[in-house]
Amino acid sequence: MAEPHVVIVGGGFAGLYAARALKSEAVRVTLVDRHNHHTFQPLLYQVATAGLNPSEIAAPIRALLRGQRNATVLLAEATAVDLAAHTVQLADGALTYDYLLLATGATHSYFGHDDWADRAPGLKTIEDALEIRRRFLLAFEAAEREADAARRRAWLTFVVIGAGATGAELAGSIVEVARHTLEHDFRNIDPALARVVLVEGLDRVLPSYPEDQSVKARKQLEEMGVEVRTGTRVTAIDADGVRLGESERLDARTVLWAAGVAASPLARSLGVPLDKAGRVVVDATLTVPGHPEVSVVGDLCHLEQDGELVPGVARAAIDAGGHAARNILRLVRREGLLPFRYRDLGAFAIFGRARAVGNAFGVKLSGLLAWLGWLFVHLLFLIGFRSRLFVLLQWTWSFYTWNKTARLITGPMPAVLLAGPVSRHPESPPKAVDAAARTN
Amino acid sequence: MAEPHVVIVGGGFAGLYAARALKSEAVRVTLVDRHNHHTFQPLLYQVATAGLNPSEIAAPIRALLRGQRNATVLLAEATAVDLAAHTVQLADGALTYDYLLLATGATHSYFGHDDWADRAPGLKTIEDALEIRRRFLLAFEAAEREADAARRRAWLTFVVIGAGATGAELAGSIVEVARHTLEHDFRNIDPALARVVLVEGLDRVLPSYPEDQSVKARKQLEEMGVEVRTGTRVTAIDADGVRLGESERLDARTVLWAAGVAASPLARSLGVPLDKAGRVVVDATLTVPGHPEVSVVGDLCHLEQDGELVPGVARAAIDAGGHAARNILRLVRREGLLPFRYRDLGAFAIFGRARAVGNAFGVKLSGLLAWLGWLFVHLLFLIGFRSRLFVLLQWTWSFYTWNKTARLITGPMPAVLLAGPVSRHPESPPKAVDAAARTN
Numbered sequence: 001m002a003e004p005h006v007v008i009v010g011g012g013f014a015g016l017y018a019a020r021a022l023k024s025e026a027v028r029v030t031l032v033d034r035h036n037h038h039t040f041q042p043l044l045y046q047v048a049t050a051g052l053n054p055s056e057i058a059a060p061i062r063a064l065l066r067g068q069r070n071a072t073v074l075l076a077e078a079t080a081v082d083l084a085a086h087t088v089q090l091a092d093g094a095l096t097y098d099y100l101l102l103a104t105g106a107t108h109s110y111f112g113h114d115d116w117a118d119r120a121p122g123l124k125t126i127e128d129a130l131e132i133r134r135r136f137l138l139a140f141e142a143a144e145r146e147a148d149a150a151r152r153r154a155w156l157t158f159v160v161i162g163a164g165a166t167g168a169e170l171a172g173s174i175v176e177v178a179r180h181t182l183e184h185d186f187r188n189i190d191p192a193l194a195r196v197v198l199v200e201g202l203d204r205v206l207p208s209y210p211e212d213q214s215v216k217a218r219k220q221l222e223e224m225g226v227e228v229r230t231g232t233r234v235t236a237i238d239a240d241g242v243r244l245g246e247s248e249r250l251d252a253r254t255v256l257w258a259a260g261v262a263a264s265p266l267a268r269s270l271g272v273p274l275d276k277a278g279r280v281v282v283d284a285t286l287t288v289p290g291h292p293e294v295s296v297v298g299d300l301c302h303l304e305q306d307g308e309l310v311p312g313v314a315r316a317a318i319d320a321g322g323h324a325a326r327n328i329l330r331l332v333r334r335e336g337l338l339p340f341r342y343r344d345l346g347a348f349a350i351f352g353r354a355r356a357v358g359n360a361f362g363v364k365l366s367g368l369l370a371w372l373g374w375l376f377v378h379l380l381f382l383i384g385f386r387s388r389l390f391v392l393l394q395w396t397w398s399f400y401t402w403n404k405t406a407r408l409i410t411g412p413m414p415a416v417l418l419a420g421p422v423s424r425h426p427e428s429p430p431k432a433v434d435a436a437a438r439t440n
Numbered sequence: 441m442a443e444p445h446v447v448i449v450g451g452g453f454a455g456l457y458a459a460r461a462l463k464s465e466a467v468r469v470t471l472v473d474r475h476n477h478h479t480f481q482p483l484l485y486q487v488a489t490a491g492l493n494p495s496e497i498a499a500p501i502r503a504l505l506r507g508q509r510n511a512t513v514l515l516a517e518a519t520a521v522d523l524a525a526h527t528v529q530l531a532d533g534a535l536t537y538d539y540l541l542l543a544t545g546a547t548h549s550y551f552g553h554d555d556w557a558d559r560a561p562g563l564k565t566i567e568d569a570l571e572i573r574r575r576f577l578l579a580f581e582a583a584e585r586e587a588d589a590a591r592r593r594a595w596l597t598f599v600v601i602g603a604g605a606t607g608a609e610l611a612g613s614i615v616e617v618a619r620h621t622l623e624h625d626f627r628n629i630d631p632a633l634a635r636v637v638l639v640e641g642l643d644r645v646l647p648s649y650p651e652d653q654s655v656k657a658r659k660q661l662e663e664m665g666v667e668v669r670t671g672t673r674v675t676a677i678d679a680d681g682v683r684l685g686e687s688e689r690l691d692a693r694t695v696l697w698a699a700g701v702a703a704s705p706l707a708r709s710l711g712v713p714l715d716k717a718g719r720v721v722v723d724a725t726l727t728v729p730g731h732p733e734v735s736v737v738g739d740l741c742h743l744e745q746d747g748e749l750v751p752g753v754a755r756a757a758i759d760a761g762g763h764a765a766r767n768i769l770r771l772v773r774r775e776g777l778l779p780f781r782y783r784d785l786g787a788f789a790i791f792g793r794a795r796a797v798g799n800a801f802g803v804k805l806s807g808l809l810a811w812l813g814w815l816f817v818h819l820l821f822l823i824g825f826r827s828r829l830f831v832l833l834q835w836t837w838s839f840y841t842w843n844k845t846a847r848l849i850t851g852p853m854p855a856v857l858l859a860g861p862v863s864r865h866p867e868s869p870p871k872a873v874d875a876a877a878r879t880n
Binding site: 075 | 475476477493494495496498499500502503506507512513514515516566577578581584585624625626627628847848849
């Protein structure tokens, strides 16, 4: 008899660790992902703010699984699952599974305002990070060329929507790059005057952290120069900026989205109960009710534990992926499924050099200690020795020099600054200026 | 009186070194480039074949000139020069100069076949390199999924057109990645079976090198596994491959262009004599005849010396940039212009690990010695300490592990492999396959 076929959809933390947990077992594993690389998502904001190179936080999935002979990696997009037929539909084919592990994660949600997506990109993939990096760096270039003071101000205003860990980290990192890295690069503007506004609808930053850590985080962010606006909702985003609440306008050419999360649309094809965010409601064994052969893990899964949702963090995804894989092996051996129990070992949010809050094994940290704890945890986490080594070197280097060298603007360039209208913001082109006249 | 205004157009080797040569002098310098970064072009092929990260061979021009207070960097595209009015036209403004230094370099020439550009991308910019990297890596992914043997073969066939240094280096690097780096990554294909064909219209590889070095280079390339086809012209390129000479067909999904060079179109706006490739014919002082205030340097310039064209290599551009800058200072001081003399200190072409030819200070090298010489020269060359350090580490690491970790496919992904038709090759979509069936 052929070995059972385990199909894993998604090569993020959950899917990748599930595949690894099946190494050397008597199953065939096919891991499907629409990207060729695994991404270390917690550090995406460092790519977005030019601190790290894409390849320092991403690695080809094939390379990560090359030593695992029972695993095949397929670069493909899964479009639907047929639970009755045991098939995963791809854009150009189909896979038949004996056991299925879904780990396609989540994307941004704009709370019904899908037109905001172009104005305020989110941060889930390497491509997202490169797009944000492009806009972030081009904003300073445009400001340098802008003769009109009000418009220059708008180019130097950055709004980050959502003050969870990603939003707070993005905001802190933008301030740091503006104040230190870019310090001597421009002649007509002072990048340190960049205004960074962190907007949060709830009443505190890092809403998922203990309250006293929210207070410390806010204090650190404000000391760094971030303008923190809690209890404030964004009600409109257009080419010129955002509207806050009923009437306040904020002129800003760069708006970043770190607020809503929506589960991958693949979940909808299952025809099983989903939560509000589109996550699959699984039972305690991480399987779809009535379908013990189908597990859902990572950000795609809705599991409550002690009355709270297991959070969408890397650690939870890794643990759940491994657990689901071991459960599949139990099914193969005709043993019963075991329930999953998430143990929260800690979380960190890092805003800048020695600016961080976090907790590990129940101990609350902030400032330099939290920063070091985070550094340690992330380096341990990073998959593959080379990445760890280079990331460590890169960080050490940046630490001593403030010099972020991944500062390339790639992608569509001339259309943005040069031919007049700004990409995606065609309404108000930057004014033509004679730079020669202004450098006197 | 205001200080004289020197406008430099182009931030490649020539423009950048010209700007640096004007440091601390009593002139205002404005350097205009349409990219925000200087690119170390001789290593672009390493980015194209996933050996290096973009930021390891490129650095923001602003950062490189940040310590030079008399220099302003402008991210802008120059569209024309008015010699009579002393102005450089930008897409959205104009610059008035007292002295002008043009260094906008060259782009690809498809010898009148502009429709080949999409089929066979060239390699001049970081964006070009990332596009080639994307196609190169996706070809293996497509082959892994392709059930039809002939089509799989076409995915695994790579044609490089032009066997100058860039073409030979690209071909060698592709073979090396296929045979070593990707060795264990696939399940359905053996990447080592990749066929790499290097096509050259002239009768030897590296036509600008001494003949005995061409012989050695060819031998090394063939030992590595490159199929070398000299004296062969490409007469057609379509979605399925290329036609060689009158009738030979070569089915290949990936075709790369390293053949023709055309000077930047800015030269045409000058209204002065150009050579066949569109380069500005300058006199021995590197200035436009009749316009001592306008210098043209780097790949944009046509200068003959001892009956031969000064070559379009980094060393010549650096020397000419510095020379032109010093000539401008002489004009400011009302001294006469000095003629430029290029001293050829050597050149290297590197195909792989210990596979190279070159000459330095008149000594001809090949194999390991040439490779080490090249490594040394390039590290010395690379601008900025951080780049040098990291590139050295990255190479050392790659040397011991064959592990190229910049192997990310970014950019438009799903459309290429997943939704059927291949990007830019819509005629013959890869067949849908059931990977599960084939991994038995």
